[in-house]
Amino acid sequence: MSTPLRCLIVDDVQLARDRLRRLLGMIEDIEIVGEAANVTDALERVHEHAPELIFLDIEMPERDGFALIADLPESLRPAVVFVTAYDQHAVRAFAADAIDYLLKPVEPERLKQAVERVRARRAQWSPQLVAQLQQLGGETHYPDRLSLPVDHGIRLLALDDIDWIESAGNYLCIRTGNETLILRETLTKMETRLDPKRFARIHRSRIVNLSRVAKLLPLYNGDHTVVLKDNTELGLSRTYRDALYRALAIEH
DSSP states (O other): OOOOEEEEEEOSOHHHHHHHHHHHTTSTTEEEEEEESSHHHHHHHHHHHOOSEEEEOSOOSSSOHHHHHHHSOTTOOOEEEEEESOSTTHHHHHHTTOSEEEESSOOHHHHHHHHHHHHHHHHHHHHHHHHHHHHHOSOOOOOSEEEEEETTEEEEEEGGGOOEEEEETTEEEEEETTEEEEEESOHHHHHHHSOTTTEEEEETTEEEEGGGEEEEEEOTTSOEEEEETTOOEEEEOHHHHHHHHHHTTOOO
């Protein structure tokens, strides 16, 4: 028996997710670690469960499947098999390095073939990872400042000056003291640019500078409030609670 392949199902239609789950249940060594109905929730599941494979619908409300691929951090790049009712996206899908492209209704045998393709690719992941680590020869180096476009040029912002960052659609609000800077970028992309020893996500829409955290206040439902040194209060969701505790070296 091989190691189970950890999978995430992303589709805005519940019936489609249920059917795919049933079909995957007929294939050996498959572990479904979660489901999501939209890109935002899918990103949370990726951070929470680190799946090796995403079965991804393309046309979904608000943001499509390609937006999810664009937002995935480099450190969490699962294989992708598109599952869609439309064939016109195939060229773009394979350009995005998809392993396979399945049309709905999915045939069990085609699904099995797609899984086998992913397993064949997975057999190459470990030696590739070792080679990459040897080539890097050390830890990832993160910048100490950000370059932000402004009206008449570029502003260089030291990361130490950032208190916290909040997403607003495809824009970011970067809070620095009494100033708020606006940047057109997703929060997930920004997260890949920040040193995880200095910054941590506390909510699907917020990242905080760890040096600004003064205390954590538990709430009744398992969520917390993060209180910064300037008394700003930010919500901490359960999804990111344990990771924040580890980043702050707090035992709980």
